[in-house]
Amino acid sequence: MQVSIACTEQNLRSRSSEDRLCGPRPGPGGGNGGPVGGGQGNPPGGGGSGPKARAALVPRPPAPAGALRESTGRGTGMKYRNLGKSGLRVSCLGLGTWVTFGSQISDETAEDVLTVAYEHGVNLFDTAEVYAAGRAERTLGNILKSKGWRRSSYVVTTKIFWGGQAETERGLSRKHIIEGLRGSLERLQLGYVDIVFANRSDPNSPMEEIVRAMTYVINQGLALYWGTSRWGAAEIMEAYSMARQFNLIPPVCEQAEHHLFQREKVEMQLPELYHKIGVGSVTWSPVACGLITSKYDGRVPDTCRAIKGYQWLKDKVQSEDGKKQQSKVMDLLPIAHQLGCTVAQLAIAWCLRSEGVSSVLLGVSSAEQLIEHLGALQVLGQLTPQTVMEIDGLLGNRPHSKK
Numbered sequence: 001m002q003v004s005i006a007c008t009e010q011n012l013r014s015r016s017s018e019d020r021l022c023g024p025r026p027g028p029g030g031g032n033g034g035p036v037g038g039g040q041g042n043p044p045g046g047g048g049s050g051p052k053a054r055a056a057l058v059p060r061p062p063a064p065a066g067a068l069r070e071s072t073g074r075g076t077g078m079k080y081r082n083l084g085k086s087g088l089r090v091s092c093l094g095l096g097t098w099v100t101f102g103s104q105i106s107d108e109t110a111e112d113v114l115t116v117a118y119e120h121g122v123n124l125f126d127t128a129e130v131y132a133a134g135r136a137e138r139t140l141g142n143i144l145k146s147k148g149w150r151r152s153s154y155v156v157t158t159k160i161f162w163g164g165q166a167e168t169e170r171g172l173s174r175k176h177i178i179e180g181l182r183g184s185l186e187r188l189q190l191g192y193v194d195i196v197f198a199n200r201s202d203p204n205s206p207m208e209e210i211v212r213a214m215t216y217v218i219n220q221g222l223a224l225y226w227g228t229s230r231w232g233a234a235e236i237m238e239a240y241s242m243a244r245q246f247n248l249i250p251p252v253c254e255q256a257e258h259h260l261f262q263r264e265k266v267e268m269q270l271p272e273l274y275h276k277i278g279v280g281s282v283t284w285s286p287v288a289c290g291l292i293t294s295k296y297d298g299r300v301p302d303t304c305r306a307i308k309g310y311q312w313l314k315d316k317v318q319s320e321d322g323k324k325q326q327s328k329v330m331d332l333l334p335i336a337h338q339l340g341c342t343v344a345q346l347a348i349a350w351c352l353r354s355e356g357v358s359s360v361l362l363g364v365s366s367a368e369q370l371i372e373h374l375g376a377l378q379v380l381g382q383l384t385p386q387t388v389m390e391i392d393g394l395l396g397n398r399p400h401s402k403k
Contacts, residue, residue, distance in 0.1 A: 069081070069082055070092070071089075073091075073121040076119075076120050076121030077120075077121070077377060077378075078091050078092070078093070078120060078121025078122065078123075078377070079091070079092045079377060079380075080092065080123075081358045081359065082280070082358065083195075083225070083252055083253055083280055083282075083358045083359075084252045084253045084274065084278050084279050084280025084281075084356075084358060085252075085274070085278030085280065086225060086252045086253075086278070086280075088155070088194070088195075088224075088225060088252075089123075090123060090124045090155055090282075090358055090359045091121055091122045091123045091124050091359060092352055092357075092358070092359055092360065092377075093122060093348070093352075093359065093360055093361075093362055093373070093374060093376070093377070094122060094123075094124030094125065094126055094282065094359045094360065094361045094362065095113070095114065095117045095122050095124065095125050095126065095361065095362055095364075095370075096126045096127075096284055096361035096362060096363045097110075097125070097126065097127040097128075097131055097136040097139070097140055097363075098128070098131055098136070098284075098363055099131075099289075099363060100113075100136075100363060100364070100365055101127070101131065101132065101135070101136040101139045101140055102131065102132035102134075102135025102136040102137075102138060102139040103131075103132040103135065103136065104365065105365050105366075107139055107142070107143075109365070109366060109367075110139050110140075110143060111143045111146075112366075112367045113364060113366065113367050113370055114140070114143050114144075114147075115147070115367075116367040116370050116371065117370060118147075118149065118154065120371075120374055122374075123153065123154045123155055124154075124155045124157070124282075124359050124361075125140060125144075125154060125155065125156050125157070126157045126158075126159075126255075126282075126284075126361050127140050127156070127157070127158050127159075127188075128158055128159035128160075128197075128199060129158060129159065129160055129161075129162065129163050129180055129183065129184050129187075130159070130161070130162040130163070130199070134183075134187055137158065137184055137187035137188050138187045138188075140156075140188060141187055141188035141189040141190065142189070144156075144188070144189070144190070145189050151190075151191075155194040155195070156188065156190060156193050156194055156195075157193060157194060157195040157196070157197060157227075157282075158181070158184045158188070158193050158196060158197070159196070159197040159198070159199035159229055159255075160172070160176065160177055160180040160181055160184070160196060160197070160198060160199055161176075161180075161198065161199035161200050161202070162199065163176060163179075163180040163183065171202045171204055171205055172198050172201075172202035172205040172209075172210045172213075173202075173204075173205050173209065173213075174209050174212065174213040174216075177196075177198075177210070177213040177214065177217065178213060178216065178217060178222075181193070181196055181217055181222050181223065182222070184196075185222065191221070192221055192222055192223060192224065193222070193223050193224075194223070194224050194225065195223065195224065195225045195226065195227055195252075195253070196214070196217060196222075196223040196225075196226050196227075197226070197227045197228060197229040197255055198210065198214070198226070198227075198228050198229060198231070198251075199229045199230070200229065200230045200231070201228075201230075201231045201232065201235045207235075207238050207239055207242050208242050208246065210239065211239055211242045211243050211246070211248050211249075211250075212246070212248060214226040214248075214249065214251075215243070215248040215249045218249055225252045225253075226249065226251055226252070227251045227252055227253040227254060227255060227282070228251050228253075228254045228255070229254070229255035229256075230255070230256065230257075231254060233265075233269040233270070233272070233273060236251060236254055236273055236279055237273065237277070239251055240277045240279070250277070250279075251279060252278070252279065252280065253279055253280040253281060253282050253358060254270060254273070254279055254280075254281055254282070255281075255282045255283070255284060255361075256270065256281060256282075256283055256284070257283070257284055257285050258281075258283035258284070258285070258286065258351055258354065258357075258360075259285055259286050259287065259288045259292060259347060259351065260288070260292055260328070260329075260332075260347055260350065260391075260395060261288060261292075261325050261328075261395075261397065262285075262288070263397060263398070263399050264399045266281055266283055266354055266356075266357065267354060267355075267399055268399045268400075268401060270356055271355045271356045273356075274355070274356035275356075280356055280357070280358040281354075281356050281357045281358060282357075282358055282359045282360075282361060283351055283354075283357055283359075283360050283361065284360075284361040284363070285361075285363070286347055286348045286351040286360050286361075286362070287344050287347050287348065287373075288325075289363075290363075291317055291322075291325070291326070291329075292329055292343060292344060292347045293329070293342070293343055293344050328394060328395055329343055331394045332346060332347075332391065332394060335387065335390060335391065335394075339379055339382050339387075341375065341376075341378075341379045342372060342375075344372065344373060344376075345372065345373065345375050345376040345379050346376075346379060348360060348362070348373055348376035348379075349376040349377075349379035349380040349382075349383055350383065350388070350391065352376065352377075352380050353380065353383055353388070362374075
């Protein structure tokens with residue numbers, strides 16, 4: 001990846017990635033290390049400004065370079081990672097709503113899926129203003145409201161770009177970022193989203209305007225973090241540099257497509273951004289819209305749920321490249337059988353082992369399919385370097401550095 005980072009080298013030398021993105025670390029009293037937010041930096045009992053309090057703020061040693069600090073949930077077995085180098089902890093498997101919520105599955109099925117996800121430790125729910133023309137957000141919001149789960153126990157993300165037919169209802173202008181996010185919050189019936197994503201880059205909007213608008217919605221409490229989706233590495237670096245130049249809030253993660261046949265960006269470009277500026281990855285389509293599975297055997301029936309209304313996907317599957325990919329999927333069956341898992345579980349676990357990946361979003365049409373995909377967590381521990389090398393050998397598409 002040829003991205004200039006000269007403008008940030010002084011910051012990178014003088015401050016750790018965690019300090020840059022998360023601010024001062026809390027002291028023993030659990031505060032933020034400063035007076036922001038009405039004295040939250042004071043330990044319980046007050047008196048946080050005295051010599052004893054200052055002496056107690058001993059910095060802890062930094063985490064190993066590049067390490068995604070992972071923990072396992074009690075009772076669920078779900079694994080949690082930091083979102084990039086921010087302090088937000090997200091389940092390594094999240095639930096997406098593209099194609100399914102408000103569209104190809106009923107609201108009752110959507111509720112079943114969300115309930116199973118939450119009960120199995122999934123705390124990341126992703127949607128977008130464009131999904132099913134806003135119906136996905138409404139469905140998700142209705143379910144969350146009916147469940148009554150603590151708002152602090154889950155993470156909701158949405159994406160802004162395509163909001164309507166009018167010229168001012170799409171893009172990343174300050175107007176649409178603010179109005180679009182408010183519209184999403186109304187449909188979700190939430191006071192804020194945890195992460196708002198810019199759902200693609202916008203050549204018609206200046207980068208400074210985008211970063212200032214994202215900083216504004218965060219400062220207004222409409223979102224807690226912001227990220228990018230389907231942006232190039234150079235564009236992410238530009239946003240980061242703009243934030244540093246004007247003392248604004250930088251993005252914390254990039255949402256990108258990643259699966260066995262889509263590797264270059266997540267495996268070669270994003271790890272460098274993770275190490276340099278702390279931007280993590282949330283990836284989607286781990287089974288390539290349902291095509292990385294042995295059930296099709298090189299063909300896709302017209303009744304397949306994933307094909308309805310998506311002619312482009314059917315065309316892709318039936319193309320020469322699609323047929324070659326299906327052949328590769330069949331070649332993976334012996335490895336899956338050896339590990340005691342399905343090809344889909346193998347593919348999801350393979351995505352989870354990628355450097356800098358905070359969470360992999362799952363798209364499912366039933367609770368049963370979700371439970372199967374969650375089984376990838378057990379496969380992850382079996383992916384030895386030798387197994388990964390064997391998979392790379394079968395695929396023959398491992399990306400290599402162009403440097």
